[in-house]
Amino acid sequence: xxxxxxxxxxxxxxxxxxxxxxxxxxxxxxxxxxxxxxxxxxxxxxxxxxxxxxxxxxxxxxxxxxxxxxxxxxxxxxxxxxxxxxxxxxxxxxxxxxxxxxxxxxxxxxxxxxxxxxxxxxxxxxxxxxxxxxxxxxxxxxxxxxxxxxxxxxxxxxxxxxxxxxxxxxxxxxxxxxxxxxxxxxxxxxxxxxxxxxxxxxxxxxxxxxxxxxxxxxxxxxxxxxxxxxxxxxxxxxxxxxxxxxxxxxxxxxxxxxxxxxxxxxxxxxxxxxxxxxxxxxxxxxxxxxxxxxxxxxxxxxxxxxxxxxxxxxxxxxxxxxxxxxxxxxxxxxxx
Amino acid sequence: xxxxxxxxxxxxxxxxxxxxxxxxxxxxxxxxxxxxxxxxxxxxxxxxxxxxxxxxxxxxxxxxxxxxxxxxxxxxxxxxxxxxxxxxxxxxxxxxxxxxxxxxxxxxxxxxxxxxxxxxxxxxxxxxxxxxxxxxxxxxxxxxxxxxxxxxxxxxxxxxxxxxxxxxxxxxxxxxxxxxxxxxxxxxxxxxxxxxxxxxxxxxxxxxxxxxxxxxxxxxxxxxxxxxxxxxxxxxxxxxxxxxxxxxxxxxxxxxxxxxxxxxxxxxxxxxxxxxxxxxxxxxxxxxxxxxxxxxxxxxxxxxxxxxxxxxxxxxxxxxxxxxxxxxxxxxxxxx
Numbered sequence: 001x002x003x004x005x006x007x008x009x010x011x012x013x014x015x016x017x018x019x020x021x022x023x024x025x026x027x028x029x030x031x032x033x034x035x036x037x038x039x040x041x042x043x044x045x046x047x048x049x050x051x052x053x054x055x056x057x058x059x060x061x062x063x064x065x066x067x068x069x070x071x072x073x074x075x076x077x078x079x080x081x082x083x084x085x086x087x088x089x090x091x092x093x094x095x096x097x098x099x100x101x102x103x104x105x106x107x108x109x110x111x112x113x114x115x116x117x118x119x120x121x122x123x124x125x126x127x128x129x130x131x132x133x134x135x136x137x138x139x140x141x142x143x144x145x146x147x148x149x150x151x152x153x154x155x156x157x158x159x160x161x162x163x164x165x166x167x168x169x170x171x172x173x174x175x176x177x178x179x180x181x182x183x184x185x186x187x188x189x190x191x192x193x194x195x196x197x198x199x200x201x202x203x204x205x206x207x208x209x210x211x212x213x214x215x216x217x218x219x220x221x222x223x224x225x226x227x228x229x230x231x232x233x234x235x236x237x238x239x240x241x242x243x244x245x246x247x248x249x250x251x252x253x254x255x256x257x258x259x260x261x262x263x264x265x266x267x268x269x270x271x272x273x274x275x276x277x278x279x280x281x282x283x284x285x286x287x288x289x290x291x292x293x294x295x296x297x298x299x300x301x302x303x304x305x306x307x308x309x310x311x312x313x314x315x316x317x318x319x320x321x322x323x324x325x326x327x328x329x330x331x332x333x334x335x336x
Numbered sequence: 337x338x339x340x341x342x343x344x345x346x347x348x349x350x351x352x353x354x355x356x357x358x359x360x361x362x363x364x365x366x367x368x369x370x371x372x373x374x375x376x377x378x379x380x381x382x383x384x385x386x387x388x389x390x391x392x393x394x395x396x397x398x399x400x401x402x403x404x405x406x407x408x409x410x411x412x413x414x415x416x417x418x419x420x421x422x423x424x425x426x427x428x429x430x431x432x433x434x435x436x437x438x439x440x441x442x443x444x445x446x447x448x449x450x451x452x453x454x455x456x457x458x459x460x461x462x463x464x465x466x467x468x469x470x471x472x473x474x475x476x477x478x479x480x481x482x483x484x485x486x487x488x489x490x491x492x493x494x495x496x497x498x499x500x501x502x503x504x505x506x507x508x509x510x511x512x513x514x515x516x517x518x519x520x521x522x523x524x525x526x527x528x529x530x531x532x533x534x535x536x537x538x539x540x541x542x543x544x545x546x547x548x549x550x551x552x553x554x555x556x557x558x559x560x561x562x563x564x565x566x567x568x569x570x571x572x573x574x575x576x577x578x579x580x581x582x583x584x585x586x587x588x589x590x591x592x593x594x595x596x597x598x599x600x601x602x603x604x605x606x607x608x609x610x611x612x613x614x615x616x617x618x619x620x621x622x623x624x625x626x627x628x629x630x631x632x633x634x635x636x637x638x639x640x641x642x643x644x645x646x647x648x649x650x651x652x653x654x655x656x657x658x659x660x661x662x663x664x665x666x667x668x669x670x671x672x
Contacts (some may be wrong), residue, residue, distance in 0.1 A: 027532065053461070054661075063630040085413070092396075131577070132581060134578065134579050142515060143516060144522050145522055145523045146524070147586070161435055177566065178479060179478060179561075179565040179566065179569075186562065187481050187482050187562060188482075207567055209572065210566040210569040210570035210573060211569035211572055211573035211576075212568075213570065213574060214570075214574045214576075214577035214578075215573070215574060215577055216571045225515070226515055226522065226563075227525060227562075227563065227566060228548070229515040230513065230515065230546040230547075230563060230566060230567065231566065231570060233515075233545055233546040233547035233548065234546035234549065234550075234567060234568065234570050234571065234574075236569050237546060237547035237548060237549060237550045237551070237575050237576060238550045238570075238574040238578075239574060239578065240547075241467070241468050241550035241551055242550075242574075242575065242578055244468065245468060245606060245609075246603075246606065249602040249603065249605070249606055250599065250602075252602060255598050256598065256599055256602055258595075258598060259596070259597070259598030259599040260599065261595075262591050262592065262594060262595030262598075263592055263595040263596065263599070265587070266585040266586075266592055267582075267586060269585075270581060270582065270585050273581075284402055306633065334639055
């Protein structure tokens with residue numbers, strides 16, 4: 001298993017990326033190809049001891065930044081770490097690719113360079129969503145702000161396969177985010193998507209209300225990328241604001257400080273369940289290869305977990321399974 | 337000031353409604369007209385002492401339930417407490433109306449019976465949104481799942497006036513919910529609405545990311561009713577799930593129980609900031625009268641606070657101000 005990693009993408013590149021790669025290398029039976037500026041990557045690698053037969057550098061002379069316009073950057077910076085890494089997946093010299101760089105560029109680059117799976121109209125970003133019951137998978141997390149019903153069906157198909165193969169959920173339940181649980185609620189888009197889901201063999205359980213998502217009511221949360229982005233960011237925002245407000249209460253007086261001190265180990269453990277770096281990155285589903293987008297602010301641990309996730313993504317042949325499933329659905333003309 | 341209250345709407349009607357009315361009567365210089373089944377309301381009123389010269393019953397022989405289809409219910413149940421109450425606002429025999437009943441029916445009834453303000457295309461439900469900095473106002477909270485750009489502009493105009501007059505915000509800031517803060521982000525709808533906001537004299541501050549809403553980044557949160565509903569319900573869901581998870585941590589062992597016991601008074605106070613019943617109900621904006629939708633599960637305190645809010649809503653002439661503002665904007669042809 002050879003995993004290419006974008007050494008230059010993310011707020012803490014190359015330092016934390018390189019560190020994460022070394023940690024992953026020590027934990028997993030993989031080969032890593034670090035893509036980026038050779039001198040910078042070598043400089044960082046000097047800090048560590050590792051099995052150098054399993055870690056190689058692939059030089060790339062350019063870097064795509066978060067300020068770059070995605071499509072333009074992919075076309076003009078042909079020797080960027082992102083484009084070089086994606087080309088390795090395309091050519092089969094890497095089994096998977098991990099980047100913490102510019103999300104739009106990773107998405108555009110994956111579509112242009114690696115290509116879409118035949119039958120998939122719109123690839124999506126899938127994000128792990130922490131809940132009371134463990135984790136759910138949210139598709140789409142922001143790739144497609146505007147969607148057709150068919151896209152919402154594809155998101156469910158792909159999310160279901162990923163949740164089963166990589167997250168280990170058996171026959172994952174799929175819910176469509178809606179503003180009520182009754183049939184007929186919501187927009188035309190949702191009603192049309194609901195109709196499409198009735199025709200396929202998936203564990204589709206109907207509408208899911210936003211209120212119930214944090215409880216873990218469904219394994220796969222399906223919505224357009226606008227709503228998905230709102231759900232992810234709002235969940236993070238509410239949790240962070242609650243922690244801030246609790247902290248204020250906890251330091252209000254000496255008794256509260258005492259109470260908080262007692263609870264601190266448990267609170268830290270609790271906060272950990274909401275920490276993105278525990279879960280690795282967000283897979284791009286619908287692309288003809290295993291591509292993982294890690295959080296922009298990824299530290300070494302997050303990168304290590306993203307690499308671990310990329311390994312399972314490639315190993316479990318998620319791309320092939322999505323291709324098969326979509327083929328089956330495409331054959332039933334009435335679902336188009 | 338005469339406020340009509342739907343005695344039969346809500347999960348705890350008529351008991352909690354009647355109790356809330358009596359409490360409001362004792363607190364505020366108002367007259368209350370309790371609308372609903374005379375015998376049931378009289379039976380409840382027997383429990384309390386109050387100034388009977390300021391509380392009257394208006395008999396209505398029918399009740400619209402949460403199971404009723406809104407439009408059909410408004411047309412067929414002409415002697416329901418909801419329709420009778422709304423007609424009182426229309427005819428001027430009440431200055432405001434409060435109901436904890438069927439949201440869709442209150443909305444449809446308000447539009448059919450009380451009518452829209454001239455120049456307003458779509459009335460909206462405005463909800464108080466608790467934040468770290470106090471409260472924001474969210475428009476639309478669920479009346480219009482699908483919107484045009486012009487609607488999103490109207491929501492800002494109306495929300496701004498309500499936030500200033502009723503919530504006491506000075507020159508309220510208005511933000512459009514989007515999936516990024518940069519101009520040009522999001523959907524065509526958002527970009528078009530953004531263009532309309534540039535042409536009017538409001539304290540419009542641009543895009544607001546969902547992550548920042550709990551911090552209180554803007555006074556008026558503008559979005560379509562689908563997103564608005566997702567934001568409200570998800571905020572509630574995340575907060576409730578976090579409380580549940582914290583509670584589990586707090587009872588895990590004897591030391592944690594001790595720590596939690598010390599913190600309990602502060603935690604209760606904290607939870608109160610998230611309690612809807614503290615804030616009254618949700619005003620219908622764009623309707624030609626002061627109508628407040630109270631939470632379906634309203635207890636007496638929530639009803640009392642909703643009545644208090646209805647009083648200010650009517651007193652501060654919010655409806656007239658919205659009408660003036662919308663007229664001004666309508667005159668500038670380029671905003672249509």
